[in-house]
Amino acid sequence: MHYSSKSFLVLLLFFQSTPLTAQDAPKLERLSPYGLAKPVLIVASELPKDFENKDNTPVLNAAKEAPPASMQFLKKPDEQPAVGKVGVHVPSGAVFSINKRAMSNTSEGVVTLRLAKSANREARTIELSGKTSADYNELCRCARERSIGSPWPPKKPGEPIVPKGTLVIVGGGGMTPDIAKAFINGGGGENGHFVVLPISMPDPIKTQAEETFMRKLGAKNVTVIPHREQKALEDPKVLEVLKKATGIWFGGGRQWNFMDGYEGTQLPALFYDVLARGGVIGGSSAGATIQGDYMVRGAPAGPTIMMCEGYERALGFLPGTAIDQHFSARKRFGDMTAFMKAHPQFLGIGLDEATAIVVQGSTAEILGKGKVHFYDRNRPVKDGQPDYEAFTAGTKYDLKERRVIK
Numbered sequence: 001m002h003y004s005s006k007s008f009l010v011l012l013l014f015f016q017s018t019p020l021t022a023q024d025a026p027k028l029e030r031l032s033p034y035g036l037a038k039p040v041l042i043v044a045s046e047l048p049k050d051f052e053n054k055d056n057t058p059v060l061n062a063a064k065e066a067p068p069a070s071m072q073f074l075k076k077p078d079e080q081p082a083v084g085k086v087g088v089h090v091p092s093g094a095v096f097s098i099n100k101r102a103m104s105n106t107s108e109g110v111v112t113l114r115l116a117k118s119a120n121r122e123a124r125t126i127e128l129s130g131k132t133s134a135d136y137n138e139l140c141r142c143a144r145e146r147s148i149g150s151p152w153p154p155k156k157p158g159e160p161i162v163p164k165g166t167l168v169i170v171g172g173g174g175m176t177p178d179i180a181k182a183f184i185n186g187g188g189g190e191n192g193h194f195v196v197l198p199i200s201m202p203d204p205i206k207t208q209a210e211e212t213f214m215r216k217l218g219a220k221n222v223t224v225i226p227h228r229e230q231k232a233l234e235d236p237k238v239l240e241v242l243k244k245a246t247g248i249w250f251g252g253g254r255q256w257n258f259m260d261g262y263e264g265t266q267l268p269a270l271f272y273d274v275l276a277r278g279g280v281i282g283g284s285s286a287g288a289t290i291q292g293d294y295m296v297r298g299a300p301a302g303p304t305i306m307m308c309e310g311y312e313r314a315l316g317f318l319p320g321t322a323i324d325q326h327f328s329a330r331k332r333f334g335d336m337t338a339f340m341k342a343h344p345q346f347l348g349i350g351l352d353e354a355t356a357i358v359v360q361g362s363t364a365e366i367l368g369k370g371k372v373h374f375y376d377r378n379r380p381v382k383d384g385q386p387d388y389e390a391f392t393a394g395t396k397y398d399l400k401e402r403r404v405i406k
Contacts, residue, residue, distance in 0.1 A: 084147030173353025186280030187247025200253030348375030
């Protein structure tokens, strides 16, 4: 199924795998990409006498005070939290710290975090002691999705078809001239209106460098949008730029940053409108993965984690796919094999560096220096044989039929 820009926005807002009306969807508060607004220390009753609160961080007494809105204090470590809440048990002597997104136990004992069982997820427990930590946004996202029983990832994802416009999906590690040309031409040529989205990188974002990069590709009209927070992203001036855009470029970095920034805002619908107008969406490395359906390597804890609850959705410009990058250079073959074992319903795509697929309709043309690896579990895996097909530049591949176009 292909989502319209309007229904896809609703999907991103409310974590559903099928389109909903705004009236039917639950009202869920959008998380700030920066985590909890103010730092807090949480204790069972009072701070341990030997604990130094050097920064005078506010202290919450779990026995008497209310937790942050997304959380629920538990009396016992094995107590089941309400669905939609992150359960927190702080034993005597422990100090549970939340500083923006970082959650840790800064004293003795074991802090227990729990997520309730849902229709499609087992109950989950995370224990914090010593140097272990957890990500506030990640667990809040998990709790929210469990609260509505979202059946993601779907057993039958959409077909990998781009009805209008062009996708340029690059595996990182630079771009060859033919890839750059395909992107600029897809956006109407050098006089098109190109937008660069660099928020997969950490702050502070170097906007001048991003603009220079796009101009070197051949674009004359370039706007960089470095914002993460909803208020800045939905400024009328920003929205107007996107409404006129003929090309959008997603930069490299960490792909989960894109979802933290754009999910729940007006922007995903505007991205889809660029394609609907016949424009181009491109990206490299993280900007490649975000164009797929399932977001591999989406864990805030690090890029070696292939599947992360709470960060499994990408923007879905190419439905039914999971896109990995830096594939041969970083020896990621086994990672994709493990993903396909868990989610065989997707088409796995591994892109080498300086290599791209240019997608129109269901046809992906390979450009660049390396190979593109297609993992298709509709075909049996034979012992001793690669569990993928790999093709070089000049090859055209039908993503829907999952075969080379002769």
